[in-house]
Amino acid sequence: MSGSAAPPSSRPLTALVADGLSTLLVLVAIAWSLNLTRKLGFHFYAQQYLALLLGLSLAITFLSSRSCEARPTRAAPWGDQLLAALSLLVLGFVALRYPALVLQVFLKPLAVWVPGLLTTALLLEALRRITGWALPAIVTVFLFLALAGNMLPWDLDLRVQEFRLLSGYMGFDANAVLGLPLAVAGGVIVVFLLLGALLGLTGGTRFFTDLSIALMGRFRGGSMKIAVLSSALFGTVSGSAVANVLSTGTVTIPLIKDDGFSPPKAAGIEAAASTGGQLLPPVMGAAAFLMAEFLEVTYAAVAYAALLPALLFYAALFIQADFEAARLNLRPMHSSRRPPLRRLWGGWHFPLTFAVLIFLLFGRGFQAERAGLWAAATLIVTGMIFGYGGQRPGLRALVQGFAITGRRASEIAVIAAGAGVVIGVLGITGLGFNLTYVLVALGGGNPVVLLLLAALICIVLGMGLPTLAVYVLLAALVAPALVETGVPPMAAHLYVLYFGMMSMITPPVAMAAFAAASIADAPPMRSGLHAMRFGWAAYVVPVLFVAAPSMLLAAPLPVAILAGLTALAGIWAVSAALVGGAVVSGPAPRIALAAAGLALLVPADAFEGGWITDLAGAMGLALVLMLARGERARRARVVEPG
Template structure:
């Protein structure tokens, strides 16, 4: 122990002590999750409630948070002050007591004895404080509003009036019930998410992330605007695994953004391209983000069904972004990357073994029906094996690196687990107070039975709630508050959940609080708001496509095969035309009038054939007009080129 008066505490723990402790706890967290996923507890004859396992995970999460996260966000930590040591020890005691005594305590929630509400209150307060340090005040304020509603919901007038609860009963319910902190969000985060984060961490440590960037450079570096296309491809691949838009921006943006700027692209647009590409990674199968796994649990369907439903919208998202990157490069005259900066294909081929891990993952998920966490662990095992045997560019991970991956994974999931625990607080209040039913009824009443009005209102609520919040937290709120109202009006449940996920995710690139766009702007040293507005333009498809698949589920692969095929083909053409209109360029610079024509034809082609009676005709007319406009512009470009040559 050493003196640390600068932190306002008499005693503090030096880095040489607290860092190893935090790493050991993080590694134990990961190992515990692996053991649970492989059902090792059953091999030893232990019959445990799932909530006991979730509590055990929180037993690691809270001490790690108080050891590593300083009281003031944005500051760095050297020594750990005495009050954080106290919080860490207190959290271990309270959560450990709940985990050990859970079978007895869960039966006493409604009788409210001190042995239920005292540790419950400690866990709730410490969880919220740890969450504040990890994510800021936004989510804390929202959760505080819900808790106040649970305590005083009877004073709220009208349809939102709730069933009031005593503070000690509400405390026990939130902390111990399977609808609270130890509920559904935690069950997904503590099993599936930990396994996939481990897979992503191993991929990064074994050179897999570098392989995907190199492969993107080989595939796209020789084309105009190659740096932008590399950013789109690499960020989409990496983002599918990371599940965090901001983490993806930081992980790939430090490489791609300077590369794009060096090509002559404006800084704010370089940052916007990266932000949009990174954000979309959470929608890109086969892995997607943590919210997709939670969606499968909410809907009680296999994860593979969520992946299939998300496939076409995600492809349209990236097709739109890729086409805009290409046309912007043509408009600005940006050339390919210099050949000496592109890796040799032969050197990149040495990393093809990384694809075996993905093949194992997809095979186990879709053909063998494995639970996602088990499939991820088998894929991770394949990744370790091929990396040790083959390596990448002569580098093979040592045992030390593989062991370090356990601690790195544990540290990497702390924030997600805290958000999941906090989401459980919201779900608990929604259930016990009746707010979930009341809010669904109110939204349907406000919508007046109009699906379009309710969708527009829901999109606005999604973006507002999402501002400043991580995607997982946003989705849990929206899935509980908004999605039921959409389903009530006859919308397909999976379409409703994908809808709120899309619009909650778009808050990452929608000003005034666009975390992914602003993070990219900081790397590019570009104006934050200019980056946000540019990101909205590049990500335009995500504001439109959700409306389309809600009204016509063919875009989420629900319907007859011929209808799905027609919807996908015409949607791709529509996206191409609208992207050209937004870029202001196709084969030549487009006038305002020509841009309007391209946009009109694109919107007609983008409308799915099942949207309304006769929509097939709209599709055919849109595609035909688009073909005429494209041919006319290409012909004009050839004439201009011939004139210039002469």
């Protein structure tokens, strides 16, 4: 997809056109983010920009067919070229005529419903090419419900729509295809995709991997800890668990296997760490930007709330990596395998980029896209001047970076537009309200039952779907039901995001785990099960932050600090119990240790008298450790000679 598989001279015209459209998409997105049109005296509806963005994205998708990827010198088939031209023509018409036609949607003229129908059809085909059959099948089901939901044997109390009205609504209304998900994809997400692409071109990805090796290679189990740290650093800007696995896993998984860990374990911890990157501030993944729009809060507020749960998740990964190494009696990585310090000093400007981003986001309150653009500009200047490890991009490489960004952004824009169809159907038919009512009724008014039901729905709906699509579906279908039962909106949306992300490592369809398994040459299902075990904290922590505001840093600072410390102790205890052998051995001590850890995980402000669980957990943990220490001393005396 990067367009770098063949020299420019040998690439066909369709590939060059796709690169040009990709670069244009990024330039248009940057201009829109900087509000250049208004500054130049031109005023457009946001939906006109979004129609142009979608037209470019669809055309790029059709010109970048899989047959062209396999054979870079081969031009796109003529059928795909026609689809690309039709996409530009139809969406260009929508963009140009939008001000006049948007008010006529409910009058159903030919000039409205035909472009809407063509847009929907082109979108479904592009979705199929990008994501496979799962997402377009879901979108088609929702369209069927909007057209003929009253024909189903059960009564959903839907406002079914006439064909022409629905077509026009999908193509022109600001609550459908040209809605909020596409607006976020066409603004802030393009900017951060550009930042990620520039990191790769300037050597930033290699720097963070080298930094992880230098920092963690000196400890036992360093290879696993390298995977955790590098995946966290890269995953926070990549926006995709699978892309993170494929980028960092090619380096970290062989290191883990060389250390003596089994291939399924190597794949499992890499998959879990890569998935968690989308939950870790300061950047998080694409879904976090959309969450801020749904909740009508700043992105900084989302990142602040997500900080403690994400740190606990990665603490669980680090602790398990350490216990796994202790159980196998592994030594630290030899110094000859760690990068020299002088090479790391050459990448000092990469942390500067993130410092600029964090300062502007949290210190100056900049909008996320503006802060991202300043960070990208910083990276371009420092990368061209200093480079890293002999890698210093020139102008051609930067242009290529724009093309790479455009390709990736086009995929996300198509997925976001598909999610807009679902949101549009939920709104125009009243299905969203009805589903919320059904979920609350199934939960029987019991918040615990509803949380378990919501978690199951999130994991099932998330299987096989991209991150952004997972979150939009869950935010529209499940989060309102949680809010209806009294869960704070921020906690509800983070809850569905966490469990939606866990579909990436939860068999039977665990995309991130399966991608890691292919690199590790390991059985996919076993890799998925190991990923679940390493990522166990992500199945527990969401329940905690729903119950206690302190876990989202929404409580007084002393309460939040206490909750974080006791939760960390609980993470340590449960992780030790899961690994076994390093702290305690035998079923009974491990069960007791896990029980003490789970008690410590419950925050004191989760319910009245919640401090009792912390006290009981602390006492239980101390007792188990004392008994384990006594058992080790007894065994040492037994094996002493004489």
